Structures are given as C-alpha cells and as structure tokens.
Amino acid sequence: MPDETIDLEVIPATFSPGYCPENNQTLANDIAAGMRVLFPSELGTVIVSPNEPTVEQRTSVWNRLDPISGIITGTFTWSPLFGTWLSPHPIPPSGSMRQLWVGTLNALETYDGGEAGTISQTTGPFWSADLLFADTWPLGVGTIALLPATNYTVLDDAVPGPPQARGVYFITRTARIYRRSA
Numbered sequence: 001m002p003d004e005t006i007d008l009e010v011i012p013a014t015f016s017p018g019y020c021p022e023n024n025q026t027l028a029n030d031i032a033a034g035m036r037v038l039f040p041s042e043l044g045t046v047i048v049s050p051n052e053p054t055v056e057q058r059t060s061v062w063n064r065l066d067p068i069s070g071i072i073t074g075t076f077t078w079s080p081l082f083g084t085w086l087s088p089h090p091i092p093p094s095g096s097m098r099q100l101w102v103g104t105l106n107a108l109e110t111y112d113g114g115e116a117g118t119i120s121q122t123t124g125p126f127w128s129a130d131l132l133f134a135d136t137w138p139l140g141v142g143t144i145a146l147l148p149a150t151n152y153t154v155l156d157d158a159v160p161g162p163p164q165a166r167g168v169y170f171i172t173r174t175a176r177i178y179r180r181s182a
Contacts, residue, residue: 064076101171119174127174
C-alpha cells in the first residue's frame with residue numbers, strides 16, 4: 001500500500017455539559033485523550049514481540065524486539081516463497097558503495113548478520129572483498145585521479161620515502177537481499 005492515501009475515521013472527544021478546563025493545555029490534553037481513530041480492518045496488525053509470530057499471524061508485520069533492551073531489531077514479513085520471516089538488507093546489493101574491512105575474510109562472511117556458505121537471496125554472506133582494489137591505493141577524485149573507478153599510475157618522490165601502508169580489504173555487498181529472522 002505504499003503511496004496510497006488511507007482515510008481514517010476520527011471520533012471526536014465528548015464532554016459533559018458545563019465542562020470548563022482550567023487552562024488551554026488541559027483542554028488540549030482532554031481533547032487528545034478523548035479522541036478515537038478507527039483503522040480499516042484490511043490494514044492488519046503489527047506484532048511487536050521478541051518471539052516469532054504464530055502460523056495464524058503470518059499475514060501480519062512482525063517488529064522483532066530484543067528481549068533484553070526492548071528495542072526493535074528488525075521489521076519482518078512472512079515469505080511463503082522462502083518459508084520464513086524476511087527483511088530486506090538496508091544497503092542494496094551490487095551498488096557503488098564500498099567500505100573498509102580490517103578483519104579476516106572468514107570473519108567477513110558472518111559480518112552484518114551474514115553466514116558462511118553459498119550466496120542466494122536469503123543465505124550466505126552479505127559482504128565480500130572487492131578484488132578490484134587488491135594491491136591498489138585508493139585516491140580521491142581530483143587533479144590526479146580524474147574519474148572514479150579508474151586506475152592511475154602515481155609516482156612518489158617524497159623524502160625520505162613513501163608513507164607506510166596498512167592492508168585493508170575494500171568490501172562490497174553481495175547479491176544476498178534478505179535478512180532472515182533466525
């Protein structure tokens with residue numbers, strides 16, 4: 001239902017004859033407290049719980065709560081195609097964004113909720129090393145590097161020598177699209 005307008009019925013507050021609030025804030029509070037909004041039945045429900053919804057609740061949206069903090073850790077919908085509760089990863093796969101990674105490639109497989117194994121829409125790692133950056137120095141686009149995603153040869157004549165280098169992986173999103181609830 002994105003981009004659709006939903007008409008909600010608002011039932012106004014009712015006050016007894018002679019009602020006279022002591023100030024404007026009390027009046028505003030009483031009006032707000034007395035109003036009711038009716039939602040259309042086709043909107044369904046939102047389950048807010050640390051526990052996976054029941055089979056009967058699979059038409060609902062599930063906001064999974066962290067059982068300790070009570071913070072929502074994800075919004076999931078049931079996928080009959082995959083037979084599990086899914087949520088799309090917030091960063092789309094195969095985009096132009098890159099991040100630095102200083103851990104091991106084994107640790108990268110499980111980073112950000114990923115898992116070791118074959119990549120599908122619902123399994124495998126979310127990130128992989130971008131091999132286009134292997135043994136290269138990134139250089140901001142400007143006078144020397146005129147275009148992004150282009151290799152340039154840069155010579156260093158600094159004294160006493162070139163700066164130290166630290167190895168990092170440049171990582172990119174894999175083709176995995178969805179997070180699973182478990």
